[in-house]
Amino acid sequence: MYTFKNTEINNKKASDFETKSMLYLLGMRSDSAEIEIITVDCFNDVTGSNLDFSKLWDVQSKNHSSLPPSKIGESLSTLYDNYISSISFSEYILFIPKLTRDYLIDSGLNVYGYSNINLKQKKGIEKKLKEKINGNNLGSVPPLFIDFLSKVTFVEDNKKISTYIKKISKFKNKRAITEEIYERIFNEIRNAQASLKSTYIENESIVKPSEVLKFERHITKSEINTLLINRLIGIDVFSFPGIPIAFFSVIEGKDEEEIKDLLQECNENLSRAFFDKNGCREFWKLSEKIIELLKGNPKNKMTEIYEVLISKIKIRTPYLTEHTVKYMISLVKTGLENAD
Incomplete structure (x- = not known):
């Protein structure tokens, strides 16, 4: 049985720091591809x-203005609680501002284990952590204490807000998007994260980890990627209300039912390409190239962009048919025109 304690209630605004730690998980680790859900x-x-x-x-995550050893020890207490809980966690990460470099054996590292911290600082960390765990019983060593410390990864925040968004974007040319847009996306993700804290779960219990989903305090990688692609393109790609003007040349001469069927097919194909693990990379590559071509040739017709596009990239996923790609170009064209 796992019981939730010290949860935040009705926090109107999640801190930038917590959002950075979430985006770190999703885009800045060697195992980020495995992570699909964030609670x-x-x-x-x-x-x-x-x-x-x-x-x-x-x-x-702890965004203290200064982190002496005592604060570091205090900050590790919830990770320790989870280490000895009934639920098994694979990684224990303390996400913090950049530490004083004198604390570290190798000061050039920004991601490191407990072994990289100097002995003097370790004594202060362990003293405070023991106090947090033991309360008045200060003399005893808590269960699995040293084993826990050996499992902790310290991650220092040393990057700009925009970098965290760029890392989860599959666009190769990161400079094609302005810093302002990246920061706007970050703020939107932060606000979405904050809204998840409106439910009350203090003292609620679960038996297995997946039961946490019933509290609706989670966000999926797919949801974040959908928000990201929609904002980078400038339009809601997967639920556009109507027909983009540039696509009218494709539907010309078709009756109402044929148009409905074609639009549905294009929308379904885009969703399949985006949410399919094998097709997702193709979708991002296609989107990036379309944006590049339209920004360079904003007055070109959709059909002209399409001809240039297929001469430059080879589309391998079966979902991105000719009509679907033309529909995508039309959507992006509309999004970029609306942004002007």
């Missing part, structure tokens, strides 16, 4: 999971 302020500030909850990445 917010349940097990910890953020916790990543694969689809069946058989692997969990637990993150405590």
Whole structure:
């Protein structure tokens, strides 16, 4: 049985720091591809999971203006609680501002284990952590104490807000999008994260990790990627209300039912390409190239962009048919025109 404690209630605004820690999980680790679901302020500030909850990445984020050893020790307490809990976590991560470099053996690292911290600082960390765990019983060593510390990964925040968004974007040319747009997307994700804290789960219990979904304090990688692609293109790609003007040349001469069927087919194909793990990379590559071509030739017709596009990239996924690609170009054209 796992019981949720010290959860935040009705927090109107999630901190930038918690959002950075979430985006770190999704785009800045060698195992980020495995993470599909993020829970917010349940097990910890953020916790990543694969689809069946058989692997969990637990993150405590602490944005203190200064982090002396005592503060570091205090910050590790919720990770320790999870380490000895009934639920098994694969990773224990403390996401923090950049530490004083004198604390570290190798000061050039920004991601490191407990072994990279100097002995003097370790003593202060362990003293405070023991106090947090033991309360008045200060003399005893808590269960699995040293084993826990050896499992912690320290991650320092040393990047701009925009970098965290760029890392989850599959666009190769990151400079094609302005810093302002990246920061706007970050703020939108932060606000979506904050809204998840409106439910009350204090003292609620679960037996297995997947049961956390019933509290609706989670966001999926697919949801974040959908928001990201929609904002980068400038239009709601997967639920556009109507027919983009540039696509009228394709539907000319078709009756109402044929038009409905074609639009439905294009929408379904786009969704399949985007949410299919094998086709997703193709979708991002196609979107990036369309944006590049339209920004360079904004007055060109959709058909002209299409001809240039297929001469430059080879589309391998069967979902991105000729009509679907032309529909995508029309959507992007509309989005970019609306942004002007």
